[in-house]
Amino acid sequence: MLPKQSPWLLDTERIYTEVFQSICGEYGKEYTWALKARVMGRPAREAAAIICQSVGLPLEPEELLVESSRRLHERFPSAQLMPGVERLVTHLSAHGVPLAVATGSSRETLQRKTEQHGRLFNHMQVVVTSDELAAGHGKPAPDIFLKAASRFIPPAQPAKCLVFEDAPNGVGGAKAAGMQVVMVPDSQLDHDLQNGATQVLTSLTEFIPETFGLPSY
Structure with a gap:
């Protein structure tokens, strides 16, 4: 994941x-x-x-x-955690589901964003930031997702990965990587830009893990 x-x-x-x-x-x-x-x-x-x-x-x-x-x-x-995030991340981590962050932010920016939420982000085994990408290879290119998948031990097959995204560029990148995508867009995002995701939710509180073969709450 x-x-x-x-x-x-x-x-x-x-x-x-x-x-x-x-x-x-x-x-x-x-x-x-x-x-x-x-x-x-x-x-x-x-x-x-x-x-x-x-x-x-x-x-x-x-x-x-x-x-x-x-x-x-x-x-x-x-920055505060979005609804449903803490429950989902801690639940998956407790069941041994590998977790990663694949972000267009730099590592410095990511550290700044997460400094109040270190306990939650300690559940992430893999972190890939924009610093590690060649110029022009950020989302919607698939590079960052494939790089994250390759760093799991053992490496994860793209088809077995589930990506959570908010942005059309991220959805495009994840789909190009051959992964499934749950999109949680901002309510103001045009509905035409929400196409392509495997599933679209208004909040992570709506997510049902077993829909994607994950352990149920």
Whole structure:
């Protein structure tokens, strides 16, 4: 099983949205949900370039990356677990189900996001971050999911992996890797962008493990 870090685990997308809306608004630009859907799950530098180009920000992508990182890092420690996460992760871990995080965040950013939730993230045997990917190989490419699967002992077959995702790019990457995907999208995400997932839920509290051959609660 290869769970993604944010926001199905943590409520960080709200923070991302507020920060980028704030920066774009300072230049009279709008950070829309359509644009957000394009960059969700992508490595930070790639996302910054798309945002700058799409809205015409008078900033270089690196400048946007520096400013957004500063604001995000101030707020990440306040991120709370999403409903149903703690129950699911501890349940699967107790039953010996291998767990991983495969995230478009850098390792430094991941540590900042999870510093208040170390006990939960200790259940993850494998962690793969964007630092480990070649340029242009972030989601929706399958690389990060395949890399995570290969690090289990023994390595996991993609067809035996279940990915939890919130973003269309993540769903696309997981499907390209040959894995099943449970999508837990934000309620504001266009329904047309929720296609492709094996299952779509409004909350992890709705997840029934035995549907995918996992131990029941």
